[in-house]
Amino acid sequence: MPSATDSKPVIIGLRIGQSYSSIAIINKDGRAGCIANEDGERQIPTMVAFSGEEELTGTQARVQLLSNAKNTITQFRNFIGKSYEECKSIANIGTAQLVDKDGQAAYKVEFKEEETIVTVQEVCTKYITSLKESAENFLGQPVTGTVLAVPTYFTEQQKNSLKIATEKAGLKVLQLINEPSAAALAYELGYISGQKLMTANEYDDRVDVIVDLGSDSLDVSVMSVRSGMYTILGTTHDPDLGGAAFDELLAKHFANEFKRKTKIDITDNKRALVKLRNAVEITKKTLSSNSTAPCSVESLAEGIDFHGNINRTRFEIMANKLFSKNLEIISEALKKNDLEPQSIDEVILVGGASRIPKLQSKIREMFVNPSTLIRQDFEPEEVVAYGCAFQGSLLSNFADKIINDSINTSITSTPHLLKSIGIVNDKQEFITLIPENTPLPVRRKFTFTNYLENQKEIYITVWEGIHQHQEEEKKVEEGKNDEKDEGGEDIKLPQRPINIPDKLLAEMVLK
Amino acid sequence: MSQTQFVLSVPPPSWTDGEEFRIHCGISDGLIRNVEPVGSQFLAHARRKLNNHSFSEDDR
Ligand SMILES: Nc1ncnc2c1ncn2[C@@H]1O[C@H](COP(=O)(O)OP(=O)(O)OP(=O)(O)O)[C@@H](O)[C@H]1O
Ligand SMILES: [Mg+2]
Known part of the structure; x- marks a missing residue:
């Protein structure tokens, strides 16, 4: 043995x-x-x-x-x-x-x-x-x-x-x-039906937001991912949100219904509340997959059973404020890091309560850029x-x-690039080669192609870039639009903030 | 390795033949942050740091 x-x-x-x-x-x-x-x-x-x-x-x-x-x-x-x-x-x-x-x-x-x-x-x-x-x-x-x-x-x-x-x-x-x-590592190393999940870009540079709605809290982490290295840029923890907050809403709703039906108030009845909270958690989970869900408690108070029902729409109306609070925390987390929803590459949903369909659709709406992936391939409770x-x-x-x-x-403590490093093309546009927040030291390889057939040398300038803010760009776009079509119902999707060259670092000739 | 797809300009007239590079200034000071100690890339980073190796020494 x-x-x-x-x-x-x-x-x-x-x-x-x-x-x-x-x-x-x-x-x-x-x-x-x-x-x-x-x-x-x-x-x-x-x-x-x-x-x-x-x-x-x-x-x-x-x-x-x-x-x-x-x-x-x-x-x-x-x-x-x-x-x-x-x-x-x-x-x-x-x-x-x-x-x-x-x-x-x-x-x-x-x-x-x-x-x-x-x-x-x-x-x-x-x-x-x-x-x-x-x-x-x-x-x-x-x-x-x-x-x-x-x-x-x-x-x-x-x-x-x-x-x-x-x-x-x-x-x-x-x-x-x-x-x-x-959670981020699970998505990097995970496979679904034989297919590798991540294929963001060659060096896999991303900004991820991990939204974890557990039972007791909402935790939002903003993370930069650079060639498989993760850096948490910021976290926000709200101990008043989470699945239990939804349970509380349902418990209140059914306690009122019980009171209406029986004249018995269970607000101060600890034992009855434990029973009811236990029951509504199942109701809440059922509502994530069904359009209506029952809530039953044997002998809720004074030996009287309770049977109730709720439909998803009703629940969503009741929970609307909670949804908004969740979204507010997510957007605060982005703001703290000077980020807009459109610069986020991936949103990873974690935690059982992230299964609530209305919350998912609201998160999708918030990250309006279609190129932002909302990751929910894995069971949200299991991915961690x-x-x-x-x-x-x-x-x-x-x-x-x-x-x-x-x-x-x-x-683990290491300097990270403050500004992107890149080159400038013939139109004077900045092209990022190594993005900001990349941990140092870093090594990357790029192939530059000649554009003339017998060209023996390529001249490149290496720049440090800064982010240009989105607003200015949008205004320009709108101005252009006004001239072309009046009152057109064109829906403009916000663009990712772009880099502009800031400081010339070096010039070189590649042979 | 990444393939870049755009047109690069030609050296300016001030560029002297045979010159290879001109360094103008260094990059801005980096911000010290903690990388998360997870994943294989981190382990490679840790190995280089612990052995005081550069990337090329690490390749060998
Ligand atoms: N299908 C579902 N629909 C809605 N909510 C669900 C669903 N499945 C689980 N939940 C809720 O998710 C929560 C549990 O999620 P999870 O296991 O991620 O929390 P936890 O990690 O224990 O809590 P915390 O992260 O706060 O420590 C519970 O509130 C549970 O009711
Ligand atoms: Mg949890």
Whole structure:
């Protein structure tokens, strides 16, 4: 029998969400895929519960949530590495109680008929242990290590604490990577029906926006991609948006309906609210694929069952303000980086709530340029885990020391081109060869062709460029138009901002 | 390698025969940012930096 040391390392990609988590592996054909747990779910509820003598996690914890809410721990991921003081005002109501354990955030539960305090880090370890076991059951072999995704807003302390929790679960942490970078990597290395996905341009220079609408927040990252190197230019995190905000709308709607029908007000009934929120999440998901969806809760309050229905149009009207808020955050994120929607090459949709059809169509409208790709080829909940699995397989060829040396800030911190570098053609137009935000040093090769048959020399001038702002350009276009046709219903698509030559760097003759 | 498709101008009259290049100024100072430590291109970048290698030394 092969010993653990001479067998190949088995690395899984993990993303732990506030509500759901996923485990990804790279299959034999080089594609990423997620593993289902023992209950057949690939989106595994991020929950831990104590029931009598048993510890339950994931789907098993979720099914007993309503009957054992006070011993069920939910929404704990963001509390890792934080103090009780930082967490107390945002703790979930209706499930296990958040308490102070020597300053740390912890939960009070009843286990084996005794009151027990478990810290958030211990909860994470229990949960990650169960993910590891699910992966091992599926793969039929021990899992040795993991690459784990973390939100961009995690502090160093949170990352450290999560790393410790994972290691205590018996998993070596090869690397923690940012969620949006994992998503971008998944799209770069991913294949769909045998076809490589990305073919932007020769050097694959792009500006991507990663929109992650999870359960608890909206996270927008603006990222420059230069020949397979990623640089996050900026991130925006809004903890009030996310799938739960839509659940809240639906819960309010149905609570009102229940009140109208029964005169019972559940606004202050914690238990009823937990039940209703649980039910409307399914209603919301159903509305993403069906035009109407039911909402049913057994014994919602005072022993009375609730049955309701809602159609998609109604939901979309109710959610209109929320859609607008989401779009506002996206456009703020662009503005912070001095970017217009038309300069974005790709928008990558991440997070389960990005499945809402109306939101997708509004995002499409916002990125009006038809050349902007809206990427949703992969399951939005899984794509981050795929990226982790890909990174894990890249790292599995390297020794620990090399990995640790590489991810050191002395290596990652590097100068980036402030302005594009390019040449000027015979019409004095700037042609970008190396775009701004390219990490240095950089090497690129170009072939210049002669235009006369016996030409022996080519003269080129190398310039640094600056962005010309879009507005001026548009005005010129409109002015031209006015002369030609009056009141024509021409729809003008905004153009990408163009570069103009700014500073002559060098002249040279190529022979 | 990238193929460029446009017409380039001829050397100006001031250009002396046999001259190969004129450097006018350097590029603007770069902004220090963090590259994300993911993907194979990053690993190649890290290897060059750790070994203090240039691109061409790295090719060998
Ligand atoms: N088909 C669907 N339509 C609408 N919403 C959905 C759909 N499927 C899942 N969701 C919602 O997506 C959210 C879960 O997404 P995801 O797993 O990405 O979140 P998370 O990573 O756990 O949360 P966070 O990123 O905030 O930590 C939930 O609010 C869920 O209800
Ligand atoms: Mg998430």
